[in-house]
Amino acid sequence: MNAPFNPRGSTTREPFAAFLCDDSTADLIRPIAAEMGWPLERISKGGLRNAVTTLSVSASPSILFVDLSESGDPLNDIGALAEVCEPGTVVLATGHINDVRLYRDLVNSGIQDYLLKPLNPEQLREAFSHAQMLLAAPRVTEASADRPHFMSAFIGVRGGVGASTLASSVAWLLSEKQKRSTAFLDLDVHFGTGALTLDLEPGRGLTDAIENPGRIDGLFIERAMVKANEKLAVLSAEAPINQPMITDGTAFFQLQEEMKQAFECTVVDLPRAMLIQFPHLLYEVQTTIVVTELTLAATRDSIRILSWLKAHAPQSNVLVVVNRVPPAGQATEISRKDFESSIERPIDLVIPYDAKMAVQSAKLGKPLAEVAKSAKIGQAIVDLANRMVSVSDGNVEGAGQVASKSLLGKLTDFKAMLPAKKTKAS
Numbered sequence: 001m002n003a004p005f006n007p008r009g010s011t012t013r014e015p016f017a018a019f020l021c022d023d024s025t026a027d028l029i030r031p032i033a034a035e036m037g038w039p040l041e042r043i044s045k046g047g048l049r050n051a052v053t054t055l056s057v058s059a060s061p062s063i064l065f066v067d068l069s070e071s072g073d074p075l076n077d078i079g080a081l082a083e084v085c086e087p088g089t090v091v092l093a094t095g096h097i098n099d100v101r102l103y104r105d106l107v108n109s110g111i112q113d114y115l116l117k118p119l120n121p122e123q124l125r126e127a128f129s130h131a132q133m134l135l136a137a138p139r140v141t142e143a144s145a146d147r148p149h150f151m152s153a154f155i156g157v158r159g160g161v162g163a164s165t166l167a168s169s170v171a172w173l174l175s176e177k178q179k180r181s182t183a184f185l186d187l188d189v190h191f192g193t194g195a196l197t198l199d200l201e202p203g204r205g206l207t208d209a210i211e212n213p214g215r216i217d218g219l220f221i222e223r224a225m226v227k228a229n230e231k232l233a234v235l236s237a238e239a240p241i242n243q244p245m246i247t248d249g250t251a252f253f254q255l256q257e258e259m260k261q262a263f264e265c266t267v268v269d270l271p272r273a274m275l276i277q278f279p280h281l282l283y284e285v286q287t288t289i290v291v292t293e294l295t296l297a298a299t300r301d302s303i304r305i306l307s308w309l310k311a312h313a314p315q316s317n318v319l320v321v322v323n324r325v326p327p328a329g330q331a332t333e334i335s336r337k338d339f340e341s342s343i344e345r346p347i348d349l350v351i352p353y354d355a356k357m358a359v360q361s362a363k364l365g366k367p368l369a370e371v372a373k374s375a376k377i378g379q380a381i382v383d384l385a386n387r388m389v390s391v392s393d394g395n396v397e398g399a400g401q402v403a404s405k406s407l408l409g410k411l412t413d414f415k416a417m418l419p420a421k422k423t424k425a426s
């Protein structure tokens with residue numbers, strides 16, 4: 001059921017079968033199945049358990065709808081279904097459990113979509129037409145099979161440290177220099193600069209995805225993403241600021257899933273506030289780039305974010321990148337040495353401050369890495385991209401997570417480093 005893209009194999013199959021737990025769902029589905037021209041006798045009771053029993057002795061339909069409501073362990077039972085369901089079937093599930101982790105696990109195990117009860121006709125129509133579209137159209141871009149997908153996330157410890165600048169530049173380098181098909185996902189939904197930096201219109205793709213996560217699939221990605229070059233596609237938004245973002249994070253997870261299928265690399269520009277709200281966004285991220293600078297506030301927030309990552313995304317390699325570093329001899333609020341001792345680990349990369357190149361990049365609407373390719377700052381960004389790729393390919397050990405268990409305790413030590421004037425006010 002993981003490979004629903006083989007329409008040719010489906011000629012001898014029933015178009016549709018449903019295994020439901022209650023009459024009201026059956027009553028809801030029958031007229032819609034009739035509209036689609038599907039035989040109604042394949043709508044049965046018995047939920048997931050009956051689906052497993054039936055499919056173990058008969059051919060799988062093209063579209064399978066299963067009710068998980070009576071399942072005590074939906075994920076385990078879906079595993080049993082996967083054993084008997086033939087490849088090429090698009091599986092849609094429904095149930096009462098509203099939990100993004102379950103959703104994620106179900107999608108990972110090959111379910112196309114999970115529709116939360118109570119169901120409504122519109123939602124079903126939409127899910128069924130999408131399933132049909134998936135059966136009809138193979139995906140255009142397929143990730144290359146020999147290299148696993150590489151997902152990275154850029155987190156700025158504070159606004160203005162240059163996280164978005166570096167994210168767009170690295171996405172551009174991966175696509176243009178390393179020739180890897182790359183998705184650039186800008187999750188700053190209201191104020192994102194992913195499209196702006198590359199001189200593109202963001203379009204409505206990301207906003208649509210948040211409003212209608214059920215629509216997200218390979219075709220959606222294909223249509224909604226804006227192409228920056230042959231190998232780079234961007235999903236970014238300038239959502240209206242009179243509207244709060246209403247989402248449980250499902251859309252973001254779905255987008256990551258689809259990008260994993262369609263591209264070789266995904267670069268996520270991840271605003272720090274999103275971490276607190278949707279920690280699951282980092283579950284699939286192999287390398288997290290923590291972008292910071294040598295200021296007091298950024299040092300405090302580096303400590304806090306590194307500690308958060310250690311607790312919530314221990315699988316992700318962390319690279320600490322200090323950006324906007326002035327030339328040697330020019331004072332910074334915090335010295336490199338004090339910064340490193342505060343965060344209890346070495347800095348992985350230093351990127352110099354270069355106002356001239358930053359201005360040039362903004363004026364030309366081109367990524368900083370492209371404009372500054374012969375400058376020191378451009379070389380530093382190339383080093384960052386190379387370092388990320390080596391970590392992902394397993395050639396270089398990432399600095400990994402912080403060893404100490406008491407990083408947050410460091411906040412007190414760190415405060416002791418503050419210049420005396422900070423404490424003398426009393």
Ligand SMILES: Nc1ncnc2c1ncn2[C@@H]1O[C@H](COP(=O)(O)OP(=O)(O)O)[C@@H](O)[C@H]1O
Nearest residue numbers: 156159160161162163164165324352353354358
């Ligand atoms: N190394 C640098 N030298 C000079 N300016 C920089 C550098 N890195 C980023 N900038 C500039 O800093 C500003 C903020 O960058 P941005 O990437 O939007 O930060 P963030 O996403 O962390 O809030 C932008 O105007 C950008 O051009």
Ligand SMILES: [Mg+2]
Nearest residue numbers: 156163164188
């Ligand atoms: Mg930003």
